[in-house]
Amino acid sequence: MARILGGICTSHIPAIGAAIARGTQEDPYWKPFFEAYPPVREWLRKVEPDIAVVVYNDHGLNFFLDNLPTFAIGAAPEYRNADEGWGLPTLAPYPGDPKFSWHVIESLIADEFDIATCQEMLVDHAFTVPLSLLWPERSKMRIKTLPIAVNTVQHPLPSPTRCYKLGQAVGRAIESYPDDLGVVLIATGGLSHQLDGERAGFINKKFDLMCLDKIVADPLALAKYSIHDLVEHAGTQGVELIMWLVMRGALTGKVAKVHSHYHIPVSNTAAGLVVLENAA
Amino acid sequence: MTAAIELRGDIPGTYIFDGALAMKGYALNKMCYSFNDAANRAAFLRDEDAYCAKFGLNAEQRDAIRRRDVLALIEAGGNVYYLAKFAGIFGLNVQDIGAQQTGMSVEAFKAKLKAAGD
Numbered sequence: 001m002a003r004i005l006g007g008i009c010t011s012h013i014p015a016i017g018a019a020i021a022r023g024t025q026e027d028p029y030w031k032p033f034f035e036a037y038p039p040v041r042e043w044l045r046k047v048e049p050d051i052a053v054v055v056y057n058d059h060g061l062n063f064f065l066d067n068l069p070t071f072a073i074g075a076a077p078e079y080r081n082a083d084e085g086w087g088l089p090t091l092a093p094y095p096g097d098p099k100f101s102w103h104v105i106e107s108l109i110a111d112e113f114d115i116a117t118c119q120e121m122l123v124d125h126a127f128t129v130p131l132s133l134l135w136p137e138r139s140k141m142r143i144k145t146l147p148i149a150v151n152t153v154q155h156p157l158p159s160p161t162r163c164y165k166l167g168q169a170v171g172r173a174i175e176s177y178p179d180d181l182g183v184v185l186i187a188t189g190g191l192s193h194q195l196d197g198e199r200a201g202f203i204n205k206k207f208d209l210m211c212l213d214k215i216v217a218d219p220l221a222l223a224k225y226s227i228h229d230l231v232e233h234a235g236t237q238g239v240e241l242i243m244w245l246v247m248r249g250a251l252t253g254k255v256a257k258v259h260s261h262y263h264i265p266v267s268n269t270a271a272g273l274v275v276l277e278n279a280a
Numbered sequence: 281m282t283a284a285i286e287l288r289g290d291i292p293g294t295y296i297f298d299g300a301l302a303m304k305g306y307a308l309n310k311m312c313y314s315f316n317d318a319a320n321r322a323a324f325l326r327d328e329d330a331y332c333a334k335f336g337l338n339a340e341q342r343d344a345i346r347r348r349d350v351l352a353l354i355e356a357g358g359n360v361y362y363l364a365k366f367a368g369i370f371g372l373n374v375q376d377i378g379a380q381q382t383g384m385s386v387e388a389f390k391a392k393l394k395a396a397g398d
Contacts, residue, residue: 085365196360198293200378203396264397
């Protein structure tokens, strides 16, 4: 049976991808951010996952307002990125695992999560940037991927509680897969930031530090917030915390924190990172 | 209704992109979504009037595009994720548009972000 090895939550700011493309990770602006990632890569080398389930939000690359799913899942043999309008580098396609995808789809829908299925799906920076941070050398990246996209573009967004429950259903789906595979969940986005409106540039360190603490031992305390609460406390894009709750829901009750980091600012964002190992 | 409470627009300087704004901004956002494609960005730069007309922008949206005014684009129903692709045509990143929306210089805006970590 497939095993959930643990979960990683990380910010996914496009500027990180640009810094990687330019090779400026050692610059004074970037060093305090990038130096948080070697311990995560070390953990990944130790647990050796076969598949990464990547929970992220599409920023208007694959989905438009004509047809916007609240939750969508990839069922493709591979996933490609695109320049997103800013000239981001196009990367080698990320391998998928359609057999695993369809198992998760069937399990989720039997579990009353009626998720949209995508046999073609472009993945944006929210998917690619974390994978570039975790596997900087693509030639050494052996894992397959399964993207799960959560709508954060158009309100109403799914509630934090709903996202946590989706994560629990994803966890049940993974653990009922008959093949012996190690699975890691990667939740991308956050922490506090706001790109739009006169409140652009809003960051809330106190709230973020609370989230970094609660995601480990008391995720239900975070799931209790409303989307409106998250916009207020973490900014319009700080709602991306809901991806972290999907990841956390998939882990079993007891987790051990392997690593965490927090840094302000990366572009407009407070960057957060947590690595949790499934202890139960 | 719970939903109405959930989406109340009472956070200063903050716009909740809900169904009403999504309907209002549909044509504008559809145009900006098209900028995912480099050929469409080039077509916009070649003939901005024709490109906006093709997507049926209303006068408010057309004017805000002409002025490259992010706050006016948001009020005209623009969503920041699609607008970012419009800003990208001119090489503007989220700190540039943050500075524009807050009426600060880009340097002052960056300093404000850095100070949030103190």
